[in-house]
Amino acid sequence: MGRIGLTTDRLVRAGAELADEVGFEQVTASALARRFGVKVASLYSHVRNSRDLKARIALLALEELADRAASALAGRAGKDALTALADVYRDYAREHPGRYDASRFRLTPEEAVAGAGRRHSEMMRAVLRGYDLTGPEQTHAVRLLGSVIHGYVSLELAGGFSHSAPDPQESWSWTLDSLDTLLRTRAAR
Amino acid sequence: MGRIGLTTDRLVRAGAELADEVGFEQVTASALARRFGVKVASLYSHVRNSRDLKARIALLALEELADRAASALAGRAGKDALTALADVYRDYAREHPGRYDASRFRLTPEEAVAGAGRRHSEMMRAVLRGYDLTGPEQTHAVRLLGSVIHGYVSLELAGGFSHSAPDPQESWSWTLDSLDTLLRTRAAR
DNA sequence: ATCATTTGCCTAAAGCATATAGGCAAATTA
DNA sequence: TAATTTGCCTATATGCTTTAGGCAAATGAT
Numbered sequence: 001m002g003r004i005g006l007t008t009d010r011l012v013r014a015g016a017e018l019a020d021e022v023g024f025e026q027v028t029a030s031a032l033a034r035r036f037g038v039k040v041a042s043l044y045s046h047v048r049n050s051r052d053l054k055a056r057i058a059l060l061a062l063e064e065l066a067d068r069a070a071s072a073l074a075g076r077a078g079k080d081a082l083t084a085l086a087d088v089y090r091d092y093a094r095e096h097p098g099r100y101d102a103s104r105f106r107l108t109p110e111e112a113v114a115g116a117g118r119r120h121s122e123m124m125r126a127v128l129r130g131y132d133l134t135g136p137e138q139t140h141a142v143r144l145l146g147s148v149i150h151g152y153v154s155l156e157l158a159g160g161f162s163h164s165a166p167d168p169q170e171s172w173s174w175t176l177d178s179l180d181t182l183l184r185t186r187a188a189r
Numbered sequence: 190m191g192r193i194g195l196t197t198d199r200l201v202r203a204g205a206e207l208a209d210e211v212g213f214e215q216v217t218a219s220a221l222a223r224r225f226g227v228k229v230a231s232l233y234s235h236v237r238n239s240r241d242l243k244a245r246i247a248l249l250a251l252e253e254l255a256d257r258a259a260s261a262l263a264g265r266a267g268k269d270a271l272t273a274l275a276d277v278y279r280d281y282a283r284e285h286p287g288r289y290d291a292s293r294f295r296l297t298p299e300e301a302v303a304g305a306g307r308r309h310s311e312m313m314r315a316v317l318r319g320y321d322l323t324g325p326e327q328t329h330a331v332r333l334l335g336s337v338i339h340g341y342v343s344l345e346l347a348g349g350f351s352h353s354a355p356d357p358q359e360s361w362s363w364t365l366d367s368l369d370t371l372l373r374t375r376a377a378r
Numbered sequence: 379a380t381c382a383t384t385t386g387c388c389t390a391a392a393g394c395a396t397a398t399a400g401g402c403a404a405a406t407t408a
Numbered sequence: 409t410a411a412t413t414t415g416c417c418t419a420t421a422t423g424c425t426t427t428a429g430g431c432a433a434a435t436g437a438t
Contacts, residue, residue, distance in 0.1 A: 233396090
């Protein structure tokens with residue numbers, strides 16, 4: 001049988017697609033090999049092991065998210081920037097639930113730093129620069145913002161808000177609105 | 190070899206302990222059997238399968254959490270109740286990380302309703318009754334509150350805030366303070 | 379163009395988790 | 409004490425992970 005041209009990159013991208021289709025948990029070396037019509041052992045020349053594969057998918061998702069966030073933030077400030085950033089995460093999670101789950105994969109500190117981890121927190125800080133917060137408060141706000149976004153997105157994704165009025169979109173708008181008010185109030189304090 | 194008195198209940202409780210020790214992901218029928226010094230197949234008389242075991246651990250965690258929340262809320266109102274409830278989740282997650290993860294296990298709607306799911310949302314609503322919110326706003330607030338608590342706790346648990354100043358406890362207080370202010374403002378609007 | 383080297387995918391095999399079937403002895407009930 | 413139920417067992421099948429070693433295709437050197 002000829003070679004079909006596996007590469008780490010193709011595996012990772014296919015893994016990301018698989019994650020969106022069947023869930024990040026179900027992304028397995030076996031399933032991936034099956035998808036490429038190849039024997040499992042063949043993957044091990046391209047990824048170290050199963051954990052490595054998942055970590056790479058996580059890094060891919062984080063990069064994609066950071067790219068989207070960077071575009072969304074360009075030319076925006078204040079509440080506009082806040083909602084743009086928050087929407088990036090929420091939209092990404094709805095379009096790519098498996099990848100979003102992947103982005104929550106617990107990476108080692110080195111992996112996270114080498115990857116897009118830093119870009120994400122810098123963008124959060126950039127958004128918050130639009131609200132005049134003092135040093136420690138800025139960190140509190142970064143943490144709050146991260147918590148609200150991740151918390152909302154993951155509860156919504158898990159189906160926590162489904163089949164109940166009002167529409168989750170309304171709650172989302174209300175939440176971002178509240179967050180904006182809150183941050184402005186804190187700044188003015 | 191004689192019988193050692195396995196029951197579904199003992200398995201689930203041991204599974205919860207195992208989760209706290211090695212992580213909810215690593216809770217496996219094999220590991221549990223090993224812990225009881227019993228063959229794996231023996232567990233299958235007490236739990237339907239691996240997923241069933243995990244779901245039962247999830248339900249246990251949700252009940253424990255609901256019990257703690259109920260005690261914590263007794264005799265409290267307003268901000269006092271808000272922080273008490275939030276602290277219950279955060280403290281539980283720190284004391285029992287595996288169980289907390291378990292409580293996020295995706296249950297079927299029936300399982301969730303039969304279990305403590307309803308108690309939790311009712312307690313959230315009870316806390317929010319202390320802030321005079323109109324109908325739909327109350328739901329928005331329930332969702333916001335759930336998002337902030339779950340988001341903060343899970344980011345903190347994942348190590349997102351570790352090794353960076355200021356102390357996560359400060360951000361937590363600041364967050365709850367902000368949330369209280371926010372809800373009072375919304376109510377007064 | 380040919381030979382040497384590297385590389386990619388293969389087969390084989392071991393380890394461990396899930397799950398089912400069927401058996402025997404201990405516990406329970408009559 | 410006999411009959412029945414129940415609890416844990418062995419045996420077995422299936423699936424995912426991972427390593428070792430092999431052969432042929434691709435690549436590079438002369």
